[in-house]
Amino acid sequence: MLRKKTISTLLLLLLVTLGWSQSGPTLILTEGGARNLREALGQAPLLDKTFAQTVSEVDAAMLRGIDVPIPKDLAGGYTHEQHKSNFFILQKAGVLFQVTQEEKYAQYVKEMLFAYKDLYPTVDRHPATRSYARGKFFWQCLNDANWLVYMSQAYDCIYHWLPEKDRKTLNQELFRPYADFLSVENPQFFNRIHNHSTWGNAAVGMIGLVMDDDELVQRALYGLDQAVPGDQIRDNDGGLITLPGQNKAGFLAQIDEAFSPDGYYTEGPYYQRYAMYPFLIFAEALANKRPELGIVAYRDSVLIKGVYALLNLTNTEGEFFPINDAQKGMSVRSRELVTAVSFAYHFGQQDASLLSVVALQNRVPLDDTGLSTASAMATGEAEPFTPASILLRDGASGTEGAIGVLRSGDFTLVMKYAKHGMGHGHFDKLSFSYYHGSREVFQDYGAARWVNVEQKDGGGYLTENRTWAKQTVAHNTLVIDRTSQFEANTKTADQFHGEPYLFMADNPRVQLMSAKDREGYADIVLHRTMALLRSDASQAPLVLDLFRVESATGVHTYELPFYFQGEFMQSNFPIEAEAVLRPMGEEYGYQHLWAEAKGTVSEKTATVNWLQDDVFYTWTAAASADDQVTFGRIGANDPKFNLRRDPVFLWQREGEGPTVFASVTEAHGRYSAVTERVESAYSQIKALNILSDSEEYTAVEIIHQDGTTWVFAMANQDSDPNTPHTLAVGGNSIAWTGPVHYSKIDSER
């Protein structure tokens, strides 16, 4: 007994003598990592740059002093922004303490954490009442979880430097109660399969790892064994709190459920980007502190696949496709992707093409992962990252639809036939968008929201997000009977997904994706095929769009919107402008569309030609008698100017039974305002004719101005690559094998 006590005393003495520097952080920055970073300074330029920026940012914040205001404002407002700024800065200050070993940083972290400790017991839930899970320092628990994810890292960096009694104080009076608040006191927030909960899980788990509080870690990994109170069914975005059939929760369940086997996250890249940070930062912490869990390899390394999925869901500027509720402009430059890309490099296969993305980001995380990428870049290992034509399957087992991306040169075609996307989903199955470089030729509207901009309803989702942005007519997909898919019911929509039919990206001359939808409209089967066709005749690919409708009963109104941008040049059919502008309808988004002009298609082929920036575009469609084209503009019933006044044309048809909307869009020519020279102002496509259309087959001919004619034919019910097909077309017949046929035909025909 005596001996044991003596040894303990000696050990204690030893520890006290060696001081804090003998024990370092263990969570994200590790003790060894801090030392390596310190030693690498001056040798890896991007590391030096990030380090210098961080020093200047933190030093400036320290000069301004500590400001921990009583929570009051919504996003964009002062108290919200201040608390947000605090957690970003403190995480950095913690890192600087470890890298520089200057105690002023540790002191700053300590003081601010104590200020929060003093604040914590004095505040109840945030005064703003709009969230389904009101926070403490912020209006929603989500932001409080952000706070804890970052503050855990700051705390970890000074944990071993703090006197035991300070640790005890912070653990008992701030962090453990706060972790309980975000979990047991808010099960409707913590126990969902949702990005909100991922943040909650990571927050609770990370502070648990810092404090060596295994109860919290278990709670984070496996969820609460606690039912959500029955009266909370939906969050304030309309998403379900408990998913149908959901029987697990916690971080591992999030990984299981959130990602498809291809790493796609069902809410779309904007939210995937947001969700990736807690996934990856908690994974990094677990990799460091619980290596036995094997978190990086978990589910066939799906977290790393998720990073690649994100990188492939971008335009040529690295901006994410604005699928579902997404603010445009978010990109691989975001702080979350800075973490993600270095994570994927470090914990993955050291893929040198990721380094070119890091170069674009122009900074690295100050941890082991950033050290890896910065060092590799310093030795010149970067290779170009070329996003691919890719099929990203949706659903935990990859069987619930997909996002298709076709790329050809500077052009990108994106089609959504995935799951609805939960509370942030849009009613836009089979919709597409088309990019020329980073220019949106046919745009997806994205969300009606200015994130964090207080003037716009506190920075949250605007009313028009629901009444406009989510509706079917706000997307480049067919609207039937002026109603949204699933009658705009999220709960119903969430049960279904698009049905992939074909995805072919191997042949650069014919890339194609094709999918069906059977549930969006009752008793109607939609089948859309979109292809990027290349020929020697054109510098740009042709976008072929075949949108079939099989309707069992009755007469329907079909409207297919094309959200083009730029200046209308001409159409080959007469249009009549409205003398007075009226909304196109009263609901399902139509109340937000002004009808500007109406055109009645007079030829078998209808064309619309426009100029966007310095390039001409022409849409060429195979029209039916009595087809109409309405030119519209967003902005009706929008009293607060929450919507962009963007243009659209809607291809309209009324009729019974099956029908097909076939069109070809071509980018061509150029216009310079400096030389005032025009090149190729007109399309090379002279006509598009439907040769055949049935449940079994669809065939069209594309006649070029130079007289050449191409035939595109496909089997609508058999995607087997080995099935032989024969189709009578005019007096001839064409034969081919596999689902698709595309060839130039003799000009004599």
Added chain:
Amino acid sequence: MLRKKTISTLLLLLLVTLGWSQSGPTLILTEGGARNLREALGQAPLLDKTFAQTVSEVDAAMLRGIDVPIPKDLAGGYTHEQHKSNFFILQKAGVLFQVTQEEKYAQYVKEMLFAYKDLYPTVDRHPATRSYARGKFFWQCLNDANWLVYMSQAYDCIYHWLPEKDRKTLNQELFRPYADFLSVENPQFFNRIHNHSTWGNAAVGMIGLVMDDDELVQRALYGLDQAVPGDQIRDNDGGLITLPGQNKAGFLAQIDEAFSPDGYYTEGPYYQRYAMYPFLIFAEALANKRPELGIVAYRDSVLIKGVYALLNLTNTEGEFFPINDAQKGMSVRSRELVTAVSFAYHFGQQDASLLSVVALQNRVPLDDTGLSTASAMATGEAEPFTPASILLRDGASGTEGAIGVLRSGDFTLVMKYAKHGMGHGHFDKLSFSYYHGSREVFQDYGAARWVNVEQKDGGGYLTENRTWAKQTVAHNTLVIDRTSQFEANTKTADQFHGEPYLFMADNPRVQLMSAKDREGYADIVLHRTMALLRSDASQAPLVLDLFRVESATGVHTYELPFYFQGEFMQSNFPIEAEAVLRPMGEEYGYQHLWAEAKGTVSEKTATVNWLQDDVFYTWTAAASADDQVTFGRIGANDPKFNLRRDPVFLWQREGEGPTVFASVTEAHGRYSAVTERVESAYSQIKALNILSDSEEYTAVEIIHQDGTTWVFAMANQDSDPNTPHTLAVGGNSIAWTGPVHYSKIDSER
């Protein structure tokens, strides 16, 4: 006698023996110049680059063969573009012959000129009848004059190489008749004071210089001694053929009349750019072949001043302010400015700051002037070109109004109080535009036209240019009683000009321009003062706008439009959106404005806050009771979508007697779609109050959010810098000397 003949024979023999290379071009490229260029190749990178581009361009054209089609199309159409392409290429081919001495180029020039010689007698006037002066190869003489200006240069380069009989053929069967066509057969085109005639004069003069045809040179310099047939009063743009009091014509008269002493050209920079080429290229030819004329020094070197005026009429991207009929995007990169800037360097003071503009242009003329700039750049002499705050007086003697440009950091404020601008003028006296970098914060619409884009009415001016773009309401200036200035009568407007009152650019904290207009509206005096105010409190200047109206009689409706761009964020007054959009009026441009929403100002200070790209802007106005603000959008009564759907808000007041519209606009903060962080979303200006307003004085106070208050006062009738002033303001009085007072006042006040 014998001896004389022998010498002549010997001389002739000598010339024949030495061949063509002994005589070179003399017009633009000179014989010595060609040799110098040849020798400089490989030593001046920009020269090499331009040369290589030219070779590849001309070689490619030569491969395509000669195509001289029968004239048929309007601008943008095939025959128009082909003839245009021909003259550009041939001028370059001529230069290449001289520099490379490769006869294939001379042969190509010769063959094409002979093709034109064959075509010429077969064509009458162009079949399109829309021009007041129909051309031969083109729909208007203007383009034919372009042709001749360029073809003269090509012809000059092979003139001494051609056999005598070929020269005689071309002179007699193509060039002399063509020069006569453009002058004596079209006096309504040739004898104007107008950019069209400048081209005509240069064309006739240059071919005269090539052929040593002194009659043509005299005609070019001094005009035709021939009256314009009385039935041609206006051109097809509405401009007068004969100006009031015009008693001279020809090139020297153009120089006398077109430019103000500051080098400003009354049609504005877009047309000045276009007009500069014939001015400078003919001047260069005259400098080479008629040095005794002293053309460069003519009128105190006004041609060189003109180049500097152009460079100062640009935004930070080098794009010209779109004053009057102007297509946006035209810039210092244009081919005309490539000639102009090297001309100004070579014939002027070798100003090293011009070289940085040449660097932006990234090419040089292949002649003596380009050799000068390319060589100077090769030796690293370039200095930055910084456009200045500048007053550019209008009118031949500088007494007919002005364009004012104030610059502060990244911001540029432009105000027009010049002459109307002839046929291309807009009814926009006292209008302004405001730039943040190259971003248009308050835009000038420019012209309703897509130059050379055939789809848009052949590339000419669109109907809406007259019904919209020229009208007062299309500009950021006061509209009274919903009528345009001068009731939109060009003839009347052309007789008047703005009245400069003050221009102060010496003090970077208070830059100011102020002008009056007494004729735009009967019995009403308008007085607008615009200032860029800098204080330590703000990173951006404040735009102070004081628009006074002195009206002798009756009740008037005043409307002051602000063509802002971007997304409306909020106003401090309630606005009510229209359920149905109707045009705001029936004439004077109002028929093209949709009224989208109406606001009634409820506070003494009215604010509108918006986001453009990533910057916030706030307009703060001193409102009167019952002031209204209508939010509108361009596009009503526009059946062909010829107008951009841009937004505006109009500040509206109805009343009797004198009134003042005072506002302050501030750029502030920033929003990033990547970080989603908001900085300074609100203005630093809390209130703007009118302290005093009379015929003699106007004073306002600008109250900042931080509590500081600034007073701006000015004398409205006395701009003498030495006059002392005293003004009672509230209970106090302020005293100052000179026209303007601006100071921070005690916060106790």
